[in-house]
Amino acid sequence: MQRIAVIGTGYVGLVSGTCFAEMGHQVICADRDEGKIARLQQGDIPIYEPGLKELVMSNLLANRLSFTSQISDAIVLSDIIFIAVGTPTEDNGDVDMTQVNSVIASIAAYSTTSKIIVMKSTVPVGTGRWVEEQLKSLAAAHLDMHVVSNPEFLREGSAIEDTFHPDRVVIGADHLEAGARIAALHAPLRTELLLTDRESAELIKYASNAFLAAKISFINEMAHVCEKVGANVGLVAKGMGLDRRIGPHFLNAGIGYGGSCFPKDTKAQLKLAQNVDYDFKILRSVIEVNHLQRERFVHKIERAVGNLTGKRIAVMGLAFKPNTDDLRDAPALDIIAALKERGAIVNAYDPVSTGHAARLLPEVNLFTDPYLTLHEADAVVITTEWDDIRRMNWRLVRSLVKEPLIVDGRNMFEPEEMSRLGFTYVSIGRKTAMLDMVIS
Numbered sequence: 001m002q003r004i005a006v007i008g009t010g011y012v013g014l015v016s017g018t019c020f021a022e023m024g025h026q027v028i029c030a031d032r033d034e035g036k037i038a039r040l041q042q043g044d045i046p047i048y049e050p051g052l053k054e055l056v057m058s059n060l061l062a063n064r065l066s067f068t069s070q071i072s073d074a075i076v077l078s079d080i081i082f083i084a085v086g087t088p089t090e091d092n093g094d095v096d097m098t099q100v101n102s103v104i105a106s107i108a109a110y111s112t113t114s115k116i117i118v119m120k121s122t123v124p125v126g127t128g129r130w131v132e133e134q135l136k137s138l139a140a141a142h143l144d145m146h147v148v149s150n151p152e153f154l155r156e157g158s159a160i161e162d163t164f165h166p167d168r169v170v171i172g173a174d175h176l177e178a179g180a181r182i183a184a185l186h187a188p189l190r191t192e193l194l195l196t197d198r199e200s201a202e203l204i205k206y207a208s209n210a211f212l213a214a215k216i217s218f219i220n221e222m223a224h225v226c227e228k229v230g231a232n233v234g235l236v237a238k239g240m241g242l243d244r245r246i247g248p249h250f251l252n253a254g255i256g257y258g259g260s261c262f263p264k265d266t267k268a269q270l271k272l273a274q275n276v277d278y279d280f281k282i283l284r285s286v287i288e289v290n291h292l293q294r295e296r297f298v299h300k301i302e303r304a305v306g307n308l309t310g311k312r313i314a315v316m317g318l319a320f321k322p323n324t325d326d327l328r329d330a331p332a333l334d335i336i337a338a339l340k341e342r343g344a345i346v347n348a349y350d351p352v353s354t355g356h357a358a359r360l361l362p363e364v365n366l367f368t369d370p371y372l373t374l375h376e377a378d379a380v381v382i383t384t385e386w387d388d389i390r391r392m393n394w395r396l397v398r399s400l401v402k403e404p405l406i407v408d409g410r411n412m413f414e415p416e417e418m419s420r421l422g423f424t425y426v427s428i429g430r431k432t433a434m435l436d437m438v439i440s
Helices: 011-022 034-041 052-061 071-076 098-110 127-138 159-164 176-189 198-229 233-241 262-275 281-305 331-341 354-360 394-400 415-420
Strands: 003-007 026-030 065-068 080-083 115-119 145-149 168-172 192-196 312-316 345-349 365-367 379-382 405-408 424-426
Touching: 003 011, 003 071, 011 026, 011 052, 011 065, 011 080, 011 159, 026 071, 034 065, 052 065, 052 159, 065 071, 071 098, 080 098, 080 176, 098 127, 115 127, 115 176, 127 145, 127 198, 145 176, 145 198, 168 176, 168 198, 176 192, 192 198, 198 233, 198 262, 198 281, 262 281, 281 331, 281 379, 281 405, 281 424, 312 331, 331 345, 345 354, 354 365, 415 424
Parallel strands: 003 026, 003 080, 026 065, 080 115, 115 145, 168 192, 312 345, 312 379, 345 365, 379 405, 405 424
Antiparallel strands: 145 168
């Protein structure tokens, strides 16, 4: 059993800390946000992640997990400190290290025993080396402060599964004993464990997300080619994915990536390359294509509906992906803004994120009931592939909408099926299915 502090109770910190407690360690999660900590102490989870609330509650009751707003207490009571604070991207692509710097200063000020500091936050290459130098100069001289890089690869919506059954664990350490200790912490996970230098570990995180983003932008470009030549991008992607060198993942054509990781990390990786005088042309195009994909989708809606002024558009899904309430860089937000600019009346549905969306979309009619969202709609626009949307009674939907038109940005349905149900169905990279029959 290790005494672990996790500084930062955002998505990564809260999930990681809770899972370490579930593995039997004594974990204290710290955050300067007193309101958030008060909620967590009561088992009130500020983010939506399936299974997390139950796991937090069980470990609170077992006294393996605790929360504090006193960062100093967490530092004093721990032997291993995970840093999991935010590292947002600035407008120029640089990473804002303000929160990391604050934590490092606190560790130096309050540590009375030697520590292993594990960088869980996504940070620029070279951060681990710089942090270790800072701690050696700021902390008490008799203390050993070793910094290890341990990037996270969690997917929102399946973070607990990803923590306990990861594809790999990457540990970057220049001090062998510190690296071995963090490796032992992850040993029960029984997965590929890659020990590297710190710089390589830091770059693996950026490289992984940049490559996955490239797959998404590539298949979205292929979708436009498919539309021009009459091919089906779903079949093209399936044929590509059967090649073991390529694989099927992240080859779903749609409206592009969003969320807290891909947009931030691709921009940061591009800036990192610029800082070492390298023009990362592929990544520049990946980012450009992802931005254009949202604009292209709005044009697709406009072509299908006609003049949008005064038209009621039902937007189905707000979160950037299903099983999360995360609206950061969600494609739906840009699409809604463009629809509003063109004079459309927007109804919007999401099963979990409408509370967060209210302050971001003050002029949008928000619903937690999908059927109410659709009343008298001139078009149904799908922007998040929630199972709740997939399972809807589409015969009933046909009777609720004003016009039987679906513009699907996630290719959730088969065109022929929606045509049989009485819809004109427009999707990405596939032929438009025209209304085949009317359901009375």
